[in-house]
Amino acid sequence: MCAYKQLSASQGQHCFVENCRMSQPYAAPGYGSYPYGYGAPQGYGYPPAAQGQYAYDYSSYYQQQPQGYDANYSAWYAQQQQQPPASSTPAPAGVAPPLPKEAPPPLPPGQPASGRPAYVSAAGAAAALQQQQQPGPTELPTSLQQYVARALALLGKTNETRLELRTVLRDTIAKAKKEGTMWSTDWDREPLPVLASAAQLSTAVYSGRGAQQQQQRTAVWDRLDTRDRDGQDWTPSKKRGRDAQQYSNSSGSGDDDGEEWYGSYKPRKRVELGSAGKKQQKQQQGKGKQQGKKGKQHKQRWGGDDEVWDHAEQAKHAARSARFAGQQQRSSTLAAYGWDEGADADDAGEFIAGTCTALEKGYFRLTRAPLPEEVRPQPVLAAALSRLLRMIAGHEDKYLYYNDQFKAMRQDLTVQGIKNEFTVQVYEAHARAALEYGDNAEYNQCQTQLAILYAAGLPGSHAEFGSYRLLYQSVHAAAGEGRRLLGTLRQLLGNKVGAVADSPELQHAMQVRQALASSNVARFFKLYACAPRLSRCLMDVAVKQLRWRALNTLVRAHKPGPLRLPFLTKALGFMLPPEDEQQQQADEPGSGSGGVLPMTRQLAALTVDEAGRLLPGCSERSCSGDNAPLEELPDALAACLEWCKQHGAVFDSEADLSACCLLTKECWQKLFVPADTTKVAHGDVNLDIRDFLAL
């Protein structure tokens, strides 16, 4: 169902992120010749699709790589990286992709009942994927054969369902033949049939709670829907489709209550419908209390028509409380999927198995139990991930878009209860992308989940992300993260999650932490110069405070004498001593202070693996960082002078920079932190308001 919407959304231009691209749809190499709502593009390392076939070959997943796919993913990704993109580009870049020859057929009546999620066990689905499908008759289109295979794999788990499925499929095919739509129907996007027994199954899974409760929940949702959406059946994708004929992100229809806004323009309204999980619930309860106490303040802050607002809010609040009444608490929320620690064992069994095949899906925070046809199974997610990684590596879009896609992927994983190597890959890639862009909040979410996944013994880049975690907690130590530091150290150095204690990354992070703890700026910037992977992105967070503290410390400690600018330049990390000197020192036998620096500046900040391939989620081959020390002395002197003057420092003569001195007596009480001119209300400098209001 949502696939159709994906199509209509994706046929147009992807204008959400960038205005200038409005008239120029995706024409990326290996990607351009068909709308991306369809399936994996060609040139991704899949077997090349036949002529006139829009979608990629699903059978390659279901038959060849049902489970091993995720394990092979890296190698696979590398392989498609190496392939010259031109070879797999049917359409030249810059030319709009041809539309499919025929518009997708209208939704057949009686197709997936949107209000009835077919709950099936995710574990069972995985096992079923391995089952071999019956060989289809040769005169059927390949995509139809794959459709049958898909249906069998996902729905035909027991003998009864398989039998039933066979009759249903036979009817479908016969009908298509009769109507002559067999070859024109896009079977890759055709929703899977819904079986009568599957409907029973879904109630059976809920039997622990009873169908009555389920009804009750539906009733509540109906009520909400009726109130908010004029009785229309409401799905996220439908809503999106309401906007222009293009893929617009969730921001497209920001006037809706449940909408998630990136810049949180409506922080308060955000919780009204979009509540998920116990935490939110608690917040809401807390908020309710607050409202009771500080009703007046509240009104003032909001202004406008207080009465009406309060009334509406009260009604919504009542609806919210009703929704969570009784034992039903977690079933309609993300927490029901066993993702949070407190979930009961029987909750964990209620994962759904998705049937959606769209590679592109925007994030929408769930406001009700997700439907299988809106959720993508792991093989599709894997294809979506590789597509996204390819886009990132090719700088095809903005982070805003990647982030949205990653979040949708994470949500799909969560609701299906997929916690395996692939999950780790998604989180790692998202964490890297967030780090590279500087989205610390999103990074922190990934980090938290990664810590849980790693602790569960899943493989991954333990050393890299262990060091990031240590760095994150070190640079945010003043903001309360410092209390967690000891636990993290205990875990990492005790090799509790993978043998990481002796890895150069972690050793580096340990030294950074030490430099931060002893306010040793000079050392910090030496370490900055040889920071591995994306560590600089995290170290950047600390630079501002560290430099400011260091300037104050130096000025106070040198009062009343002057401070020479070349010294300041080095001490504040605008320039570094040449590396050979440093290495000599490091090579000295028995050197203390953490021993040898294992990372060298040549190896620093590379975001490629040993084979020279870009790490998943990164777009640049090295991470330069915002505060990399300068190479040339005059530049560094000028930069340092400029920075110090911005902070209220007074210098004598600026004629000769190398002889210029900071006059400590004149300025030691006048130092200040300049107002941050780069700050914007929505918190992200790189984000323009026009990104949202795509005209």
Place this chain on the structure above:
Amino acid sequence: MAALGQVNKYFEELSNAISSGQAGRVKPLLRPDHPTAQQALFNLTSVSTAQLQGAAKRWLDQPWASIAAQHLLALSKRSSGRPDQAFALYTAAEGPAKGALNALAEQPQDLWVAAAMEQTASNAVVLAREADAQLMLEGDSSKSKAVGGFLQQCISALGPARRPEESARRRGNLTLLILLTRVYMRLNNVQGCSQVLKNFKQNYSGEVLQRVPAAYRVAAYYYLGRTELNSDNIAGGIQMLQAAFKECKADSENVKHILRALVPLKMLHGELPTALLLQRHALQEYEPFREAIATGDVGLFERSMQANQYRLIANGTYLLLEKLRFSVYRRLVKRCVGIAKQHPGRDWQEHHLHLEVVLRVLQQQGVPTDMDELECMLSNCIVRRYVKGYISNKLKVLVLAKDEPFPAPCEEWWREPHFVGSA
């Protein structure tokens, strides 16, 4: 019947202990490793639950009959390799821990009830730990988290002693607080620890704590002192730990644990332990640090930090010891000044110290550093009041204050210096 004979024997002993009303007799019987209990467990598989409960009822009154029966049942689950099931049984609504808690709430003056409650609560914690250890393959510490919630429930159900004569309730409450701190510490839940600390400070201010035996006070002071340290309250920590040290029996094993946290704190305060003390309590890991501070050997300090890294982190004193670095630098400067005074060069001036000298000493000690880093470190020492004076950037000379160049330990030593406009 032989199987039931051992079970009967256990119940009989428990019944006798309870009727004697002696805490010292009841408590060990409820330990998981009590010999009679172990004997009873030996044949428990051939005894049905109904038989077990029947036997318990024959010997004991409610609620102790069901407590004892559930206790044995949980222990049998544990010995058959299912500590998670044992934990679930133990913390169930009718389980031994809750049962003893309710009994204590009804009899807040009988010390033996408090003893039974303490032991059952402690058993629950132990079972949770064992269950987690078993589930560790799945990277789970959910049972420990669960036991944290359980203890919280117990604390709020029991409440602090309302009247002075409710000594049993007081002991029970204190025990639960201590157990909860331990659980939270193992989980690295600093927030939870500070909440317990807050609860403790509210209910046990002034004389109240003097009414419980010293053992309770020592345990409370120790755990809460460490909580203070974790939340960077050095002054509070040192006060608590010192109180614990004072109250603790000299020959107790606990002295070592207390000293392990107390010694770095004392060093931070400028008081070095004697080598004998460290030796007597097997705290040799602090010996190099003591020496480094005594001699101003930065190299030794850094090397010992590196070498003892894992042990110190496991003990939870790593971040504390790290704060000693400035003390070592202070000592180094002090010694350099003294030596320069004894062997004055041509350009020697009373309060001047050439940084070149310090740098060379550092290089001799094996510290990879340069003049810029040294100046940064010494600037920090000055701003944090380890050393009084200023640095001449042009001449590379540390000019010490004429009066009190090395001030006495003060709070600025372990506090981050504050600058206007800093976060």
